[in-house]
Amino acid sequence: DGDRAELTDCVLNGLANVDADNPDEVTADATDWRQPVQATLVRGDGWRVTRVEVPLTDGSGPVPAPPGEAPLLRGPARAEAPPSCVLADAGETAVDAYLAFHDAYNTALGIGSNGPADPDTAALRATAVEPQLSAAREYLSTLASKRQAVRGEPDARDPWPVAMLDFDDTVFVYDCVTLGDNAVIEVSSGDVIATNDVGILRLDAAEMRRDSDGWKAVSVSVIEEGLEECTSPE
Secondary structure (H helix, E strand, C coil): CCCEEEEEEEEECCCCEEECCEEEEEEECCCCEEEEEEEEEEEECEEEEEEEECCCCCCCCCCCCCCCCCCCCCCECCCCCCCCCCCHHHHHHHHHHHHHHHHHHHHHHCCCCCCCCCCCCHHHHHHECCCHHHHHHHHHHHHHHCCEEEEECCCEEEEEEEEEECCCCEEEEEEEEECCCEEEEECCCCCEEEECCCCCEEEEEEEEEEECCEEEEEEEEEEEEEECCCCCEC
16 A cells, blocks of 8 residues: 555575574474465654564464465365465476476377377487376376377466475476366277267366476376366365
């Protein structure tokens, strides 16, 4: 309103608490992940902080305590959700890398081509690391051994970053997936082996990790299927 400001700060908790009389005794470990700290400021003779709400691990603070194991990945929200607390540039780059993995995976599945699935698609190694790389190749190898592939339109994706940890080298992503009009087919005969429930919503989660070559998919998994709505984490 001009004289009052509310802000959320994504604070990297990289400091442990120690006993004042015995600094070698750690009383609370650093979590090494970013958590939202909310504050209120008012303007008079300059801006002054009037309120800071820090998540306390024992739950006694004015805002929800951070999870014991960060991040706490939750199901799709049916109401307003708290901040994801991911640095904007890193979150955007991690999401772009997540989508690049799916582009590579769709190519490997055979979408847009005439042949069977190809577990040796070069783009997979550029966008995924273990264990996701092996998991993707295992399924692709199963399809390839049966001369099968996926044909049709790829699933539609709407991902967003949820949490950040490991000193900003890991971003967790949620993805609201709308199943596309595609099917697993036998390449030679064109026989349909399995089809999607087209238009059904699904919630996926992914762990993206940064290395010297950029962000890569570490794991991608399905959280919930058959959803009526899919927006943001609770």
